[in-house]
Amino acid sequence: MKDPNEILLENEKAFKSLFEHATISILVTDENGDIILVNPNAEKLFGYTKEELAGRSIELLIPEPLRDIHRQYRQQYFKAPKARPMGLGKDLFARDKNGRTFPVEISLGYYKLADKKMAVAFITDVSERKKAEAVLRSSEETTRLIMNSALDAIVCIDTEGCITVWNPQAEKTFGWKESEVKGRRLSETIIPLQYRALHEAGLKRYLSTGQHNVLNKLIEITALNRQGREFPVELTIIPMRQQDKDFFCAFIRDITERQEAELRQKEFAEDLKRKNIELEQFAYVASHDLQEPLRTVSGFVELLKRHYKDHADENVSKYINYITDASDRMRRLVQDLLDYSRLGRERILEPIDCNLVVQEVLSDLTIAIQESHAVIHVDTLPVVSGYATEMKQLFQNLISNSIKFRKPGEPAVIKIAATPKDDHWQFMVSDNGIGIEEKYYDRIFVIFQRLHTKNEYEGTGIGLAHCKKITELHNGRIWVESVPGEGSTFHFTIRKRSTDRWDKAGLGSKSD
Amino acid sequence: MCILFIDDDEPTNFLNKLLVEELNCAHRVEVVTSGNEALEYLTGTGSFSNGREHPRPDLIFLDINMPGMDGWEFLQHYEKLPPNQKANIVMVMLTTSLNPDDEKAARENAEIAGFENKPLEPQVIEKILSRFFPEYC
Numbered sequence: 001m002k003d004p005n006e007i008l009l010e011n012e013k014a015f016k017s018l019f020e021h022a023t024i025s026i027l028v029t030d031e032n033g034d035i036i037l038v039n040p041n042a043e044k045l046f047g048y049t050k051e052e053l054a055g056r057s058i059e060l061l062i063p064e065p066l067r068d069i070h071r072q073y074r075q076q077y078f079k080a081p082k083a084r085p086m087g088l089g090k091d092l093f094a095r096d097k098n099g100r101t102f103p104v105e106i107s108l109g110y111y112k113l114a115d116k117k118m119a120v121a122f123i124t125d126v127s128e129r130k131k132a133e134a135v136l137r138s139s140e141e142t143t144r145l146i147m148n149s150a151l152d153a154i155v156c157i158d159t160e161g162c163i164t165v166w167n168p169q170a171e172k173t174f175g176w177k178e179s180e181v182k183g184r185r186l187s188e189t190i191i192p193l194q195y196r197a198l199h200e201a202g203l204k205r206y207l208s209t210g211q212h213n214v215l216n217k218l219i220e221i222t223a224l225n226r227q228g229r230e231f232p233v234e235l236t237i238i239p240m241r242q243q244d245k246d247f248f249c250a251f252i253r254d255i256t257e258r259q260e261a262e263l264r265q266k267e268f269a270e271d272l273k274r275k276n277i278e279l280e281q282f283a284y285v286a287s288h289d290l291q292e293p294l295r296t297v298s299g300f301v302e303l304l305k306r307h308y309k310d311h312a313d314e315n316v317s318k319y320i321n322y323i324t325d326a327s328d329r330m331r332r333l334v335q336d337l338l339d340y341s342r343l344g345r346e347r348i349l350e351p352i353d354c355n356l357v358v359q360e361v362l363s364d365l366t367i368a369i370q371e372s373h374a375v376i377h378v379d380t381l382p383v384v385s386g387y388a389t390e391m392k393q394l395f396q397n398l399i400s401n402s403i404k405f406r407k408p409g410e411p412a413v414i415k416i417a418a419t420p421k422d423d424h425w426q427f428m429v430s431d432n433g434i435g436i437e438e439k440y441y442d443r444i445f446v447i448f449q450r451l452h453t454k455n456e457y458e459g460t461g462i463g464l465a466h467c468k469k470i471t472e473l474h475n476g477r478i479w480v481e482s483v484p485g486e487g488s489t490f491h492f493t494i495r496k497r498s499t500d501r502w503d504k505a506g507l508g509s510k511s512d
Numbered sequence: 513m514c515i516l517f518i519d520d521d522e523p524t525n526f527l528n529k530l531l532v533e534e535l536n537c538a539h540r541v542e543v544v545t546s547g548n549e550a551l552e553y554l555t556g557t558g559s560f561s562n563g564r565e566h567p568r569p570d571l572i573f574l575d576i577n578m579p580g581m582d583g584w585e586f587l588q589h590y591e592k593l594p595p596n597q598k599a600n601i602v603m604v605m606l607t608t609s610l611n612p613d614d615e616k617a618a619r620e621n622a623e624i625a626g627f628e629n630k631p632l633e634p635q636v637i638e639k640i641l642s643r644f645f646p647e648y649c
Contacts, residue, residue, distance in 0.1 A: 322523040440580075450579035453520050453545055461579075 025123040047097030081110040153252040175226030283341035336462035344473040347387040354381035379417035382502035390470040397463040402431035430489035436482040514540035516569035520578040547586030573606040
């Protein structure tokens with residue numbers, strides 16, 4: 001038998017050790033709320049030494065606004081003390097030496113020492129836990145917001161193929177409420193009959209072998225709604241894993257309207273293509289077949305001319321000249337029409353160095369340039385993707401127009417330049433010529449439309465119509481700005497491609 | 513009776529003039545080759561401001577498709593002329609236009625009394641004269 005005193009001593013040692021090493025903070029107060037004992041962990045938690053705390057009111061460790069109410073509770077507690085958690089589910093706060101307020105959980109106990117009632121508080125700082133809870137709550141809230149506001153239907157299934165997540169958009173898209181489908185097999189709801197076996201087999205195969213061919217990519221398929229209507233959807237299925245549990249999440253979008261629009265667009269494009277081919281064919285055949293009788297007329301007029309060469313009266317010569325002029329003009333018109341319909345027929349996109357093209361055109365126009373004393377400034381032009389013959393014709397028409405429509409008695413000054421824009425090149429051919437009235441800005445680009453009589457200026461009126469068609473072949477457009485009597489500036493655009501180059505550092509050229 | 517042809521095509525004007533002369537239905541046939549020139553003729557301006565006698569036409573044949581100011585644009589200007597410069601003028605569109613829209617527009621235009629297709633034929637002239645100038649026939 002041990003000496004009771006010895007046992008007492010050993011017990012005290014054991015409890016002392018417990019008290020000293022407990023990872024929980026322990027405070028002991030007397031009935032007046034004065035601190036009697038503090039363990040090291042409490043010293044650490046509150047930042048006071050036990051000497052600083054001894055004899056001080058427990059309210060020292062309570063945030064200012066809560067002190068009165070704590071005092072009341074404390075006094076009540078001592079009327080019927082018992083061991084219980086403190087706070088009754090309310091959040092409790094403590095305050096340390098630095099004035100920091102932090103959330104705590106407290107359990108209360110009591111004992112009697114002689115006739116004194118003592119209260120023991122076991123205090124845990126729950127700041128970190130509260131923070132983690134807040135983070136979790138906020139992340140849950142974020143997830144909920146995303147799920148609720150997503151324009152995609154979001155549907156998740158577990159490894160059994162049963163629905164676990166069904167967001168509001170899924171309700172809208174498919175017509176079932178979340179409560180009606182949660183837990184049901186996906187294959188019994190939105191998957192059309194013909195895909196059900198595939199879906200089940202695919203799920204099994206993935207779970208046993210990891211093989212898949214529908215995961216992580218955009219697929220187009222059909223789905224069923226509550227009314228049994230099958231409609232096209234676009235979806236992505238992502239396999240996910242949370243706490244060792246696999247599940248699959250699908251983001252689904254109803255594409256009925258988009259598909260209908262695409263179909264309409266496709267039909268429209270095909271229709272347009274067919275009509276264009278017809279039209280090209282029509283112009284080609286018409287102009288081709290018109291050549292034949294025209295040749296006959298020209299041939300016989302020539303014959304008449306020769307026949308009456310020496311003994312024609314004035315009227316006959318005049319009539320023959322009218323016929324010759326008219327049939328010549330007709331031939332030019334027919335030829336122009338033929339050229340117009342052939343524009344871009346066998347087109348191959350290739351790099352076109354516009355600098356070279358313009359030089360070639362200027363060299364072709366040498367005589368006209370010399371005769372008119374035209375001065376031509378050419379800025380550095382880009383290398384674009386285009387159709388060689390057509391691009392040359394475009395520059396040729398614009399430059400020769402500028403020479404042709406110069407002001408009488410004044411040399412033409414022509415400027416050619418280009419500017420890179422977001423998705424196209426914008427070219428400019430400007431002159432100091434007679435200019436164009438604004439009301440004719442559109443008409444000049446219509447085939448065979450002219451602003452001047454044959455006597456004033458030669459031509460059939462095809463040039464700018466060609467230019468318009470050529471720019472359109474290059475996904476561009478053409479327009480004019482002009483001040484009558486001062487000059488015109490023709491702008492046209494050509495679609496820019498990544499292979500295009502523009503050596504702005506290169507030198508421009510000038511010729512006159 | 514004075515007839516004015518507005519047409520840019522010289523051979524057409526030549527033939528029309530010949531036709532009217534052969535019908536002997538007008539004491540005067542005038543020809544202008546553009547809408548602008550026609551306006552100058554009617555208002556006695558431009559190349560017609562030289563004091564020479566330019567009789568006001570009783571009947572105008574107007575072409576639609578002309579370079580620059582076409583038949584329609586001419587009509588816009590014509591509508592704005594002071595009444596004394598267009599009083600009693602009968603305006604007939606004479607054109608090769610196969611475009612039904614043109615014919616429709618012509619029928620809806622109050623200034624236009626008729627819409628005829630080229631080539632101009634004797635019967636057409638006679639028809640127009642008997643309809644609009646019965647006292648003359």
